[in-house]
Amino acid sequence: MAETPTRPAAESHALAQRRHIPLSVYVHLPWCVRKCPYCDFNSHRLPDTLPEQAYVDALLADWQLARQDDPRPIDTVFFGGGTPSLFTAESIERILAALDRGPGLADACEITLEANPGATEHSRFADLRAAGVNRLSLGIQSLDNACLAALGRIHDADEALAAIDSAGAAGFERLNCDLMFGLPGQTLARAMHDLETVLACDPGHLSYYQLTLEPNTPFYKRPPPLPGDDVVADIFDAATERLAAAGYDQYEVSAWTRPGHGCRHNDNYWRFGDYLGIGAGAHGKCTAEDGRIVRTARQRWPTGYMQAAGRPVSITETRVLTEADARFECLLGALRRRQGLSRDDYEYRTGLSWAELLDNLGGARSNGLIDADDARLAASDRGWYYLDSILAELVPDSAD
Structure with a gap:
């Protein structure tokens, strides 16, 4: 009988994803x-x-x-x-x-x-x-x-x-x-x-x-x-x-x-890559070793920032994205791009299923606002002018 994967194996998979x-x-x-x-x-x-x-x-x-x-x-x-x-x-x-x-x-x-x-x-x-x-x-x-x-x-x-x-x-x-x-x-x-x-x-x-x-x-x-x-x-x-x-x-x-x-x-940014932010009010988004996606923000005021920099107290916000957050935030940037979003980018950078993403975009696809197949999705020529409407369908439930 096959063994149940151990946590280190799962972490290795997440680290392999992060390298991309x-x-x-x-x-x-x-x-x-x-x-x-x-x-x-x-x-x-x-x-x-x-x-x-x-x-x-x-x-x-x-x-x-x-x-x-x-x-x-x-x-x-x-x-x-x-x-x-x-x-x-x-x-x-x-x-x-x-x-x-x-x-x-x-x-x-x-x-x-x-x-x-x-x-x-x-x-x-x-x-x-x-x-x-x-x-x-x-x-x-x-x-x-x-x-x-x-x-x-x-x-x-x-x-x-x-x-x-x-x-x-x-x-x-x-x-x-x-x-x-x-x-x-x-x-x-x-x-x-x-x-x-x-x-x-x-x-x-x-x-x-x-x-x-x-x-x-x-x-x-x-x-x-x-x-x-x-x-x-x-x-x-x-x-x-x-x-x-x-x-x-x-x-x-x-x-x-x-x-x-x-x-x-x-x-x-638009492709939902990782970035570390330093400086007063700087934001960051990074994929952790276990695959969690974490957003951070620094103290905004320069004087307070200079006093606190280098210590955890300088970080005023730490937020782990839910699956719904990750799906929405990934699309928020990707749909601004003419080339849209590739399946590889989406699955590596969110850890989520492409098929499930396409299901969530059913309304926008049926209305001709998104062109999508098994490898890539992008706003259609018509959808380019209705990005706010597309994204409104995908805003995560605050209770999620």
Whole structure:
């Protein structure tokens, strides 16, 4: 008679599964020169003196807590904020050196840093490239000075264009430009002028997304005059057509790329990969050795974070996902991708059954919103416009 599998055998299976899941690291640097009125990120106005050394010390202590001897090499690193380019290249290099000591950066590790187009930071681009950053993400947002002023940005159009030039001169072959539409006072013509001007700079990647009024922001409390829904739809349709004609592939709802320039870090989020988060308010999601999927969050306020970093008290949330949570959260990102979700990704990254997933999507499939077979599922051309409706069917029961 066959023996009942022992727990170590089950754990070995979970560990084998985990090896198929890429590991990323998110590093949060929380300060900005000024907080934008539309921003709901965990960012804070720059103090009179940036506590750079103390904060980096805290990050390194936090890293020792976060890594937990995970043997997988780090596939991507993302420095987000805030405005990470306020930090010196020496600090960025110090953080990367700590990540490389354990578990180590993969040979082709993608290392992205968000930067503000403010002129005072351009001089750091070459040093950041030398420190190991190989992908730069510029928060352009608009090239219309009236729109930039309405958004509370501290740069103007000339500084944004100069930043793009500086990134190229510094040796960045992988560049993303963030561009927003649906801005205060924006017309179709003004939005397309923004897009054409950015395309003339030929970045490899473009994040193109609509301004939304998020709760707990000044814009939400005192909304600016925004273009109507019809104008916003016209902008998006015209931009979609123009970007496709320019050779960009819309591989995610708000992400456009030339071949070979997609953001691997964000794609790992959308594909329900694992990532360790360090820094004030940073979130993480990781598959444990026993197969459980665990989400964590750090203390949000920088001062409190620096005092607690490296100790368990710095972790303010630890949540083990239920099967329903894992199914929903996996689809939440995957359905944003044009390629959708492969069976292998789903089963390795959730430990759940593909057949059961397809059963749960019965309504969306019968309504023509999802295309699915034994190997892959994705939103249909029609379903691409109804992602919220698809996901609403799958929201986990709070009692689950």
